[in-house]
Amino acid sequence: MPLERKHFLTCLQFILFFMFAALRLGGISDIFKCFENFVYQALGFLAGIYAVEAIYRVSLSLFYLKSIIFAITKRQNV
Numbered sequence: 001m002p003l004e005r006k007h008f009l010t011c012l013q014f015i016l017f018f019m020f021a022a023l024r025l026g027g028i029s030d031i032f033k034c035f036e037n038f039v040y041q042a043l044g045f046l047a048g049i050y051a052v053e054a055i056y057r058v059s060l061s062l063f064y065l066k067s068i069i070f071a072i073t074k075r076q077n078v
Contacts, residue, residue, distance in 0.1 A: 011046065015035075
């Protein structure tokens with residue numbers, strides 16, 4: 001299973017558990033406030049994870065590009 005799908009399913013399970021627990025503990029009006037706060041925090045957390053992953057992939061691509069350019073220029077100098 002791809003990593004992104006695993007993260008999505010884990011977050012979805014946590015959201016559903018959180019909604020169920022809030023319904024059992026409090027009223028309907030409270031769950032919307034709690035759920036709204038939770039969603040904003042979860043989205044911020046996921047955005048941070050995906051931003052770090054994107055930065056890593058870009059830096060890795062740049063490293064490969066630099067090594068290819070270095071190999072080409074080294075071959076031309078010989």
